[in-house]
Amino acid sequence: MSKLFSKICSFNFVAFSFVFLIALIIGAAMPLYVGLMGGKVTNLLIPPLLLVFVILLAFDRKLIILAIILFRSIGDIFLESTKTSFGGVSIGIGALINIVVLMVAFLLVVEKPKLFPKKLAMFWLPFMAIALFGVANSPEKVDAIRSYLTLLSYFAIFIIGIYLVRTPADYNKTIRLVVWSSILPVIYAVVDTILHMRDGSFRLQGTFSHPNIFAFYLLLVIPLSLYLIKTKINPLGNFGRVCVTFNMIVMLAELLLTQTRSAWIACFVIFLIYAVVFERKYLFYLLLLPFVALLLPSVRDRLVNLDSSNEVYQYAQLNSFSWRVSLWESALRWMEAAKYIAGYGLDAFKYHSRTFFLKAGTTNWGAHNIYVQLLFEIGILGLVSFLALFVNVARYLKGLIKYEPLAFLISISLIVGYLVVAASDNTLVYLVFNWYLWFSIGAGCSLVGLVSDDVSQKLN
Incomplete structure (x- = not known):
């Protein structure tokens, strides 16, 4: 003593x-x-x-x-x-x-x-090492260092999520914490909608700096809310379940108001997978959902008319998707063959965009596609290491299937949702969204370790 x-x-x-x-x-x-x-x-x-x-x-x-x-x-x-x-x-x-x-x-x-989860850290090591080389190779060293520290913070929050979950109850608490983080943004967004929504051009961004970031944050919290409602491990009481359900319904409505199409698609896919695996009666509602959504003018305009809400009309008479395709094609055509291996360096896409993209005007544009960005900046090696990170984490999460299949499905849905929206946006630089994503996934990976230890003890 x-x-x-x-x-x-x-x-x-x-x-x-x-x-x-x-x-x-x-x-x-x-x-x-x-x-x-x-x-x-x-x-x-x-x-x-x-x-x-x-x-x-x-x-x-x-x-x-x-x-x-x-x-x-x-x-x-x-x-x-x-x-x-x-x-x-x-x-x-x-x-x-x-x-x-x-x-x-x-x-x-x-x-x-x-x-310290050495095996999980090794999943990150190739990507972080190649990105570090990208800093040394970058034409914009200050921005590259800042970007690398941002990536390092994603790894840090992932490790923190692992350290905080020491029991299955801890996992439930971390998910609740992430869901609770949505309360103030949801309330703020409701007030923002009431005060500023005037027509179909309104895009809800809530407490975030851009509507897309708010949409991706909602895309993360909505599946986690579904987990809290349905899980049998430390389930919510009746009042808590009602509150989380109501909050999720409001978030779904706010997701529509962000007018972020990639987030809509990813959210629909997540609920579709859940319905197929767990509750097939939901398939009927999901089939009706697109028709109901099309009754809303703002949703119909975004889906039918891709020309709407294009922030770059002053530079080119293209709709948002065509503009992105033009940007990607210009970048890939401009790349030298030798640079396809290791790229031009971290943050090089924005640095060179006004050179290779004639429609850039006076703006240094981001890639609006993580895969194109990584290929351009850290080459095939960087892109493959980035995808390998997600694949390895997903394979590791398979350990949850027998113990808590719902936690496995929700964790995988977060990864799938991220990879879907990454094809049309600069998701890698959205720090808050990435923090919540990797914190939640880190908590899930820690739960896998707890399950494995528990099974080993029972076998012995």
Whole structure:
């Protein structure tokens, strides 16, 4: 007992000393920081928030990551206003949160190295290694480093999801946390619709910076809500099931209002797979759904007339799909044969887009297709390693089939949904969407490990 008390006291002393030192540094740097930031009010929040993060990192890392998962879904509407360009690099509270996520993952691994999932980490290693080479090869080093740190944060949140799930009940709690994160965005979106919807051109973006990002976030939370409603493991009470069901119905309506066609298709496929595997009576409703949706003018316009809501008319008289195809063809034709192996470097697509795409105007366009982007930036090797990551994770999740087939199906649906929408959008740079995706998948992978351990114990 005395040894344990000594360890606790020693840890608290080290943690307190660390926090005290950081507080001194922040206090001493504040006058210089205020001068550099030009007195921008929102950025004056960064130092005290940094101190709060440091305190939580020292004393309660689990709490800080739970808070990030719960509230990051509403962060974009606030965090964008805190960005300030300093030395050509944009910094703000969002960047601070990204660093915190990386730090939490690092500290969790340092604290409990035996829990580190080496096999799962190896799934990531080829892609991350090739992407790192892409940084060295990039024509835009600062942007490439930022992009690589973003990719690294996806791996970090994946590892965090694994570390937080130590029992099947923990898995259920992590899924509930992700679903709870939708409450404020859903409410905000309802108010946004009431205040601003005037005609069929309205696209709902909620608390996110673009309607597509909101749509992909909903595409993630809707299947997880379905899991909570249907699961037999730590099931919701009647009241909780009613609340989650109502929230899911509202999210489905809001998904339509985002007018993001790829998300509609992916959502329909997910429910179709669920209906075929678990409840075939839902097939009848799914067959009716397209006809009902076509009764809505905005949905009908988006499906029938692809010319609608095209943000690039000023550069080319093409509909959104034709414009994307033209962009992809231009990029692939422009590529040198030798570059198909390792690409032009991370973030090179946007850098070169005004060169190879005559309809680009004055804008450096993203690829709007992850597969084309990766092929262009890190070559066939990078694209294959990216796809191999998803394939290997999906194969690993097969361990859930006998124990919890619904969790397996929902986890696979998240992967399928991501790969579907990745064919027509810049999903790799949508940080919040990717965080929730990899956190949920990491939790599912951890559940596989728990199931395997449980089966091994019973066999022995």
